[in-house]
Amino acid sequence: MQQQQAGVEVFLGDVYQIESKPLVLQFSLPAISTTGTLDLGSLSYTYQQVVDGKIQKFDATLPLSIKVIEEGQAAAVKLNDNVIQQASQLRIAKQK
Numbered sequence: 001m002q003q004q005q006a007g008v009e010v011f012l013g014d015v016y017q018i019e020s021k022p023l024v025l026q027f028s029l030p031a032i033s034t035t036g037t038l039d040l041g042s043l044s045y046t047y048q049q050v051v052d053g054k055i056q057k058f059d060a061t062l063p064l065s066i067k068v069i070e071e072g073q074a075a076a077v078k079l080n081d082n083v084i085q086q087a088s089q090l091r092i093a094k095q096k
Contacts, residue, residue, distance in 0.1 A: 007041070010023070015047070022086055022090060024086075024087050024090050024091075025043075025064070027040060032068050034068065035068050035069055035070060036067070036068055037065050037066070037067055037068070038065060038066050038067075038068050039063070039064075039065050040064040040065055040066060041064050042061050042062065042063050042064055043061065043062045043064055044059065044060070044061045044062075045059065045060060045061075045062075046058065046059040047059075
């Protein structure tokens with residue numbers, strides 16, 4: 001991981017074909033007093049792929065945002081068990 005002027009650069013290593021590479025981001029946010037969508041920034045990535053026998057470079061950017069709701073609504077939010085499980089596995093692997 002390298003600190004950049006406008007963010008952080010993380011190298012995930014080689015990925016082959018349709019292999020997935022999980023990436024977990026953790027944010028420390030102050031209390032937010034307004035509801036709605038909060039922009040956290042963006043995630044830009046680059047990759048190379050063989051197309052017609054030649055290596056080509058591709059890039060894309062994904063927006064990162066969260067939905068801020070009232071405190072009373074938070075109890076009704078259904079958590080994504082799959083995301084929680086994957087994040088937990090990565091945290092455990094990091095501790096080893």
